[in-house]
Amino acid sequence: xxxxxxxxxxxxxxxxxxISSALQSAGLPDQDAIKVAGLMADADLQGSDGHGVIRLPxxxxxxxxxxxxxxxxxxxxxxxxAMAVVDGDNGMGHLVMxxxxxxxxxxxxxxxxxxxxxxxxxxxxxxxxxxxxxxxxNMIALYFAVGNANHLPPWGGMDMLLSTNPIAVGIPAGxxxxxxxxxxxxxxxxxxxxxxxxxxxxxxxxxxxDRQGKPLLDPKRADEGFLLPIGGHKGYGxxxxxxxxxxxxxxxxxxxxxxxxxxxxxxxxNTGQSVLVIDLQAFGDPAAFKxxxxxxxxxxxxxxxxxxxxxxxxxxxxxxxxxxxYSAQGIPLSAPMLADLVVLAAELKIAPLVTNQA
Amino acid sequence: xxxxxxxxxxxxxxxxxxISSALQSAGLPDQDAIKVAGLMADADLQGSDGHGVIRLPxxxxxxxxxxxxxxxxxxxxxxxxAMAVVDGDNGMGHLVMxxxxxxxxxxxxxxxxxxxxxxxxxxxxxxxxxxxxxxxxNMIALYFAVGNANHLPPWGGMDMLLSTNPIAVGIPAGxxxxxxxxxxxxxxxxxxxxxxxxxxxxxxxxxxxDRQGKPLLDPKRADEGFLLPIGGHKGYGxxxxxxxxxxxxxxxxxxxxxxxxxxxxxxxxNTGQSVLVIDLQAFGDPAAFKxxxxxxxxxxxxxxxxxxxxxxxxxxxxxxxxxxxYSAQGIPLSAPMLADLVVLAAELKIAPLVTNQA
Numbered sequence: 001x002x003x004x005x006x007x008x009x010x011x012x013x014x015x016x017x018x019i020s021s022a023l024q025s026a027g028l029p030d031q032d033a034i035k036v037a038g039l040m041a042d043a044d045l046q047g048s049d050g051h052g053v054i055r056l057p058x059x060x061x062x063x064x065x066x067x068x069x070x071x072x073x074x075x076x077x078x079x080x081x082a083m084a085v086v087d088g089d090n091g092m093g094h095l096v097m098x099x100x101x102x103x104x105x106x107x108x109x110x111x112x113x114x115x116x117x118x119x120x121x122x123x124x125x126x127x128x129x130x131x132x133x134x135x136x137x138n139m140i141a142l143y144f145a146v147g148n149a150n151h152l153p154p155w156g157g158m159d160m161l162l163s164t165n166p167i168a169v170g171i172p173a174g175x176x177x178x179x180x181x182x183x184x185x186x187x188x189x190x191x192x193x194x195x196x197x198x199x200x201x202x203x204x205x206x207x208x209x210d211r212q213g214k215p216l217l218d219p220k221r222a223d224e225g226f227l228l229p230i231g232g233h234k235g236y237g238x239x240x241x242x243x244x245x246x247x248x249x250x251x252x253x254x255x256x257x258x259x260x261x262x263x264x265x266x267x268x269x270n271t272g273q274s275v276l277v278i279d280l281q282a283f284g285d286p287a288a289f290k291x292x293x294x295x296x297x298x299x300x301x302x303x304x305x306x307x308x309x310x311x312x313x314x315x316x317x318x319x320x321x322x323x324x325x326y327s328a329q330g331i332p333l334s335a336p337m338l339a340d341l342v343v344l345a346a347e348l349k350i351a352p353l354v355t356n357q358a
Numbered sequence: 359x360x361x362x363x364x365x366x367x368x369x370x371x372x373x374x375x376x377i378s379s380a381l382q383s384a385g386l387p388d389q390d391a392i393k394v395a396g397l398m399a400d401a402d403l404q405g406s407d408g409h410g411v412i413r414l415p416x417x418x419x420x421x422x423x424x425x426x427x428x429x430x431x432x433x434x435x436x437x438x439x440a441m442a443v444v445d446g447d448n449g450m451g452h453l454v455m456x457x458x459x460x461x462x463x464x465x466x467x468x469x470x471x472x473x474x475x476x477x478x479x480x481x482x483x484x485x486x487x488x489x490x491x492x493x494x495x496n497m498i499a500l501y502f503a504v505g506n507a508n509h510l511p512p513w514g515g516m517d518m519l520l521s522t523n524p525i526a527v528g529i530p531a532g533x534x535x536x537x538x539x540x541x542x543x544x545x546x547x548x549x550x551x552x553x554x555x556x557x558x559x560x561x562x563x564x565x566x567x568d569r570q571g572k573p574l575l576d577p578k579r580a581d582e583g584f585l586l587p588i589g590g591h592k593g594y595g596x597x598x599x600x601x602x603x604x605x606x607x608x609x610x611x612x613x614x615x616x617x618x619x620x621x622x623x624x625x626x627x628n629t630g631q632s633v634l635v636i637d638l639q640a641f642g643d644p645a646a647f648k649x650x651x652x653x654x655x656x657x658x659x660x661x662x663x664x665x666x667x668x669x670x671x672x673x674x675x676x677x678x679x680x681x682x683x684y685s686a687q688g689i690p691l692s693a694p695m696l697a698d699l700v701v702l703a704a705e706l707k708i709a710p711l712v713t714n715q716a
Contacts, residue, residue: 080470080640082440112438113473115636140607157661157670161654169599179602181595213664230589237539237673240658241527244537248650249498249641255654276634278473282438283607292606296519296613300598303515306571312515315595 008338009330010355016041018341018353019056025348026063027070028092036094039129044331047322048126048182050191054337055123057344058261059092065265068092068122074099082111085250086118090268093124097273101130104277105137112282117250117274123148123261128182128319130275131170135178138286140278143168144246146254148261148269151190151227155236158211160226161255164189165242170316172280174290176297180316185239186227193219193227198336247272330356366696367688368713374399376699376711377414383706384421385428386450394452397487402689405680406484406540408549412695413481415702416619417450423623426450426480432457440469443608444476448626451482455631459488462635463495470640475608475632481506481619486540486677488633489528493536496644498636501526502604504612506619506627509548509585513594516569518584519613522547523600528674530638532648534655538674543597544585551577551585556694605630688714 020037024030044052062068072091076084084103088096100116107114124130127143134141147163154161164184171179188207196203197219208216208225216225229235247254252272259269280286301312326332333341338353345352378395382388402410420426430449434442442461446454458474465472482488485501492499505521512519522542529537546565554561555577566574566583574583587593605612610630617627638644659670684690691699696711703710 078641081468082472083470083636083640085641108440110439111469112441113471113634114440115471117641140603154658154661154670154672156667157658157663159657159661161657161661169603171599171602179598181599183589183592183595187589209664211664213666230592231541231545233671233673234541234588237541240537240673241529241539244529244651244654245498245527248647248654249636249638251642254650255657276471278441278607280607282441283436283443283475284609289606292612293602296602296606299517299519299613300512300515303512303517303519305515306567306569308571309514312512313591314512315591315598 007332007334008355010333010353011330012041012045012327014354014356015044015053015331018345018351019053021350022056022060022344022348023063025350026060028063029070032070032092032095035098036092039094039098039125041331043125043129045323045326046126046128046319047326048128048319050189050195051126053333053341055125057340059123060344060348062261062265067266067268072096076103082107082113083115084117086116086121088118088121090120090122093122093271093273096121097124097130097275100273101133101141101275101277104141104275105134105139108139108277108279113276113278115274115276117246117272119250119252119270119272120268121252121271121273122269123271124273126182127166127168128170128180128316131168131180134277135170135172135180138172138280140172140280141168141170142276143273144242144275145273146243146247146252146258146271147184148259148271149190150258150260152186152229152236152239153226154240155229155233158226162236162239162243163258164227165239165246167238167242171293172286172290173293173297174287176294177314177317177320179293179297179314180319182316182319185235185242186229187235188227190227193222197222246274250274365690365692366713368691368711369688370399370403370685372712372714373402373411373689376703376709377411379708380414380418380702380706381421383708384418386421387428390428390450390453393456394450397452397456397483399689401483401487403681403684404484404486404677405684406486406677408547408553409484411691411699413483415698417481418702418706420619420623425624425626430454434461440465440471441473442475444474446476446479446629448478448480451480451629451631454479455482455488455633458631459491459499459633459635462499462633463492463497466497466635466637471634471636473632473634475604475630477608477610477628477630478626479610479629479631480627481629482631484540485524485526486528486538486674488631489526489538492635493528493530493538496530496638498530498638499526499528500634501631502600503631504601504605504610504616504629505542506617506629507548508616508618510544510587510594510597511584512598513587513591516584520594520597520601521616522585523597523604525596525600529651530644530648531651531655532645534652535672535675535678537651537655537672538677540674540677543593543600544587545593546585548585551580555580604632608632
């Protein structure tokens with residue numbers, strides 16, 4: 001929760017305006033650019049700083065290289081009362097998944113529960129972005145995604161056939177913040193490894209192993225090893241299952257077919273994501289449910305603590321507090337991040353990011 | 359996969375017949391006893407030996423103590439096209455969840471996807487039991503359950519407000535065995551701790567910690583510590599989410615309300631479980647999907663291996679092989695397990711278990 005002293009503060013609106021301008025300049029239609037930019041700034045607002053504006057240069061590069069369809073025909077290709085598959089037509093993942101979530105909410109309102117999967121989608125930012133709207137509608141949401149680069153081998157193996165395939169779950173509460181779990185199925189997301197390398201720090205044991213199965217601590221040697229799944233074979237199982245539910249089931253990429261979008265900016269990624277939405281109304285009185293969640297949250301938070309533990313957190317609580325703080329004070333952007341955006345603005349010949357300190 | 363030399367082999371039919379006889383003697387109607395016994399023997403047949411016949415003495419004790427309703431009115435209390443909540447009326451969990459799965463399959467056939475939750479249920483054996491039937495129907499199934507004793511505090515805490523809340527996922531394959539994940543959200547299930555204690559062995563570091571947060575290695579001191587969740591705070595988040603989806607959402611016990619059925623044989627447990635069923639037919643051609651799973655399974659299995667790794671396993675593959683071996687050769691029961699069943703037979707005045715070596 002501490003912000004780096006050298007960082008500059010920017011409001012979500014300022015950030016969103018800049019991102020939108022960059023995406024429009026790269027070729028996205030105005031309304032689409034505004035929508036994607038809003039979601040990206042929202043990611044930074046909740047502190048998901050590995051999935052917000054930091055991705056903008058890469059997105060722009062892919063759009064300019066023709067790796068993204070800027071005029072996609074995002075459409076339902078098959079559906080039933082409680083499910084649909086959306087073909088994203090290689091559009092921006094944020095647009096595809098926003099549409100998918102809207103369909104899921106609509107269907108869940110009638111059927112009680114609905115599952116919507118996407119194929120031919122793209123990287124869509126942090127998983128938890130897509131459980132927020134259902135929560136506002138008194139709905140539980142589960143989100144599964146195939147990551148856009150394979151860094152995880154099967155347990156005991158060395159061929160990187162799996163990604164950090166994340167899970168997000170959002171559960172509405174009453175007066176407490178919603179319970180929002182957002183986790184990679186690996187001990188560390190790959191972005192954290194990159195961040196350690198940038199800061200010149202070593203990784204803790206347990207994040208990665210090398211090809212001898214020994215702990216790999218130097219993040220600059222990350223290419224020589226693999227991420228470790230949470231709980232050993234269990235996390236491997238979870239990563240696989242998430243990939244099957246978000247990828248294979250939707251006819252999207254999984255396993256060998258996953259395109260490493262860090263190195264390939266042209267080949268369509270055929271990214272797959274799935275969202276499950278559960279309408280509380282179908283199960284009983286949503287207010288009673290949310291009150292139960294409040295009680296449980298307070299029980300957990302007020303648990304006796306282990307020595308040296310200052311506070312017990314609920315999943316999503318830190319993001320919730322960051323959102324409050326950053327809304328009031330601004331989102332901190334590091335100097336290198338700002339420098340990247342200055343370069344991007346110059347390349348695209350757009351107005352630079354306006355910050356509170358500018 | 360090795361069987362203890364001192365164990366006795368018994369067929370699934372022999373085991374099922376004995377279990378059924380015990381349950382009937384304790385007071386279950388014949389048809390219900392046969393159904394529960396079949397599922398319990400099936401658990402042993404796939405090597406889920408912590409959740410099969412080993413639970414029989416405890417189930418019988420609870421039934422005789424009046425803690426189970428032997429004439430339950432298991433019924434749907436609320437439903438929509440793609441969901442239902444079943445009230446188990448405190449019947450045997452196996453009966454409640456079998457019914458719930460049947461409803462989910464039926465609804466998924468029309469709606470494409472269906473979620474069925476249960477309240478007033480009871481311990482129902484290993485999670486993976488309930489994904490088998492959907493798999494046979496070309497359906498994916500996800501199963502969530504609230505465990506029947508709290509051994510897990512919130513991350514950083516000491517109040518045991520959570521259980522090992524398991525997840526099972528079953529995904530049909532073509533000529534390969536189905537992918538079946540069945541995992542507790544803790545590093546070790548509590549039954550494994552008890553087994554270590556029985557064998558006089560130490561636990562590996564990472565299974566449990568004591569109230570100082572230090573590794574607890576002596577399983578005889580398990581009461582002085584807590585289980586650890588997989589991936590630290592991530593597993594805590596998963597255990598919580600599973601509990602909310604299987605317990606709170608269904609109006610079943612969660613948190614403080616969970617009854618420790620190891621020590622209390624009378625109070626209704628109000629156990630909650632949920633199952634999500636996804637009909638492959640709604641998404642496209644099930645044969646094509648299953649063929650994709652086969653290809654992916656083979657890619658994973660044939661991955662280059664780390665030093666000293668003999669084989670890469672897929673989730674559910676070891677259970678699948680055990681099922682084949684035990685079907686052909688018999689299910690191994692340890693001498694202490696057999697002794698317990700001899701005592702039980704004498705108490706209930708029923709015929710003893712017939713074994714291959716008897």
